[in-house]
Amino acid sequence: MRGYDRPQSTMLTLVNPEQRVPANHPIRLIKELAEVALKELSPLFEQMYSEVGRPSIPPERLLKASLLMALYTVRSERMFCEQLDYNLLFRWFLDLNWDEPGFDHSSFSRNRARLLEHDVAGEFFRTVVAEARELKLTSDEHIWTRPASETACHLDGGNRLQSYIRPIELGDSA
Secondary structure, eight states: OOOOOOOOOOOOOOOOHHHHSOTTOHHHHHHHHHHHHHHHHHHHHHHHSOSSSSOOOOHHHHHHHHHHHHHTTOOOHHHHHHHHTTOHHHHHHTTOOTTSOOOOHHHHHHHHHHHHHTTHHHHHHHHHHHHHHHTTOBOSSOEEEOOSSSEEEEEBGGGBOOSSOOOEETTOOO
């Protein structure tokens, strides 16, 4: 029997992003590695930011957003901020509530520049990569992630997640 297309009547719904991101998605492990690195950098954030003034975009979100941009090859900050409006996976990764506004691209760029100025972004990426290496998730050309299953997933050279994920056996090498 043919189903009929009905116009969308409402957008009010309760969605738990944790349930929408598959348990074996490779981004889950990367998020865990990022969280560990951000905890180590927290004292540095305290030194960099003033106690007074207008709140900025949290540095944790800026750095995790930079990681998403690298993994998903988002070519510009403007495009990332646009995608953040509708990409549930990005919002989940950044711990951004669905009804919370995304970033303004110019504010995003200015705030990110501060992190680059203090080499916090470099330290963050070095820590994430070091953790991935310690877990034997990287090679010179690839980064591997281990989902809950007995397979690993392949992220292509340059740490870019491709439109496909090729499962491999954990014993295989790059």
